[in-house]
């Protein structure tokens with residue numbers, strides 16, 4: 001129950017580009033996250049809706065602000081921060097945090113992409129960022145769980161192009177070759193399980209065809225030395241402000 005951050009398998013993360021940790025976040029926290037995302041009008045007003053390649057709705061809430069609220073509390077959750085620091089080998093700060101709201105029947109797909117494909121343009125010189133996806137609902141192959149290509153973070157940054165409202169891998173031939181030679185892992189999760197994945201890990205998820213939602217909360221961390229600083233262009237992900245390096249942990253690895 002609740003694996004401590006000290007027991008995470010750093011070698012496996014370095015080899016695979018991701019690490020699944022079952023039962024990492026307490027049920028009470030998961031229930032609260034679900035409740036706030038269901039009833040909080042301030043939250044609901046900030047949910048953005050885009051389209052996937054087939055025109056299905058993709059709903060996303062995103063922020064890079066740390067405030068006095070539950071979401072920021074989860075971002076600063078010591079166990080998660082320490083794990084991110086252990087995986088990246090350095091002090092981290094929050095890059096952003098987001099809800100992926102895959103609704104029942106309609107929740108749209110995410111194309112094959114590396115998150116660094118987005119963040120490169122925001123001025124991060126290295127792909128030294130890690131995402132911690134926390135399952136709010138059970139995530140299965142049938143409801144569009146995250147799929148990651150094992151070892152793909154070692155391929156470097158692949159060229160990208162816009163696919164509907166998303167940034168996907170541009171070269172379809174190369175992508176076919178990757179999929180035929182590398183293992184595609186379905187990250188099937190129970191509520192409270194987490195998957196940490198590297199910024200260059202190639203991942204996607206399919207549409208949710210099931211009758212229950214598949215929601216997840218993702219907290220992203222950048223290493224302190226990789227802050228884009230003054231180079232953050234104005235089109236960075238949150239219109240309000242670029243992420244500000246802010247000490248999250250007293251434990252520098």
Ligand SMILES: O=C(O)CCC(=O)C(=O)O
Pocket residue numbers: 100110115144145146203204205216218
């Ligand atoms: O939650 C998902 O299905 C995909 C999310 C994703 O690809 C991302 O946040 O980069």
